Amino acid sequence: MSDSALIRNLKPVTLASASPAQHDMLDKAVKQVGFLPNMYANMVNAPAVLSTYLHGYGLFRSESGFAPAEQEVVFLAISQANGCKYCTAAHSMVADKMSGVPADVLNSIRNGLPIENSRLATLFQLTQDVVKTHGKPCANLVKAFWAAGFEEKHLLYIVLAVSVKTLSNYTNHLFQTQLDDVFSAYKLP
Numbered sequence: 001m002s003d004s005a006l007i008r009n010l011k012p013v014t015l016a017s018a019s020p021a022q023h024d025m026l027d028k029a030v031k032q033v034g035f036l037p038n039m040y041a042n043m044v045n046a047p048a049v050l051s052t053y054l055h056g057y058g059l060f061r062s063e064s065g066f067a068p069a070e071q072e073v074v075f076l077a078i079s080q081a082n083g084c085k086y087c088t089a090a091h092s093m094v095a096d097k098m099s100g101v102p103a104d105v106l107n108s109i110r111n112g113l114p115i116e117n118s119r120l121a122t123l124f125q126l127t128q129d130v131v132k133t134h135g136k137p138c139a140n141l142v143k144a145f146w147a148a149g150f151e152e153k154h155l156l157y158i159v160l161a162v163s164v165k166t167l168s169n170y171t172n173h174l175f176q177t178q179l180d181d182v183f184s185a186y187k188l189p
Helices: 020-033 038-043 047-063 068-081 085-097 103-111 118-132 139-147 152-175 181-186
Strands: none
Touching: 020 038, 020 047, 038 047, 038 085, 038 152, 047 152, 068 085, 068 103, 068 118, 068 152, 085 103, 085 152, 085 181, 118 139, 118 152, 139 152
């Protein structure tokens, strides 16, 4: 936690310091990702926040109909629009190592360059517009989204992704969450 953190008295919760309800959530998270992310250790201070995040995140991953690379583009678009360096680094690692986002697309996203893949560019632009306009995207972007082959339900799942990423992005802002070592190679300046 840095000096600019707005939450100063709540500390990251460890498995050893967790209440029974917190412990169950953290234990499940550790089993899913292989370690306890600092973000989760902070979010679980309000168990409903972490529970809601994990539930919605899991549903987005399993039900959205987006391919894994598309899911990461959505999460990166939201995290960048919300200015969350922690989630941008974390999803950059997942995009690179697990989700199959092409290296040129990831590089373009991370550096604010045009995305050459038109489908992923459209997805990124629409998702950012949903965030920036508070759910009122530009009609031309929506038309491009349909033309790229996406369906109406995809737009609703972007709303779900915005909801869960907002929980994590805003929590990270409040805590100034320290980046986990596993994501450090993807740290933004």
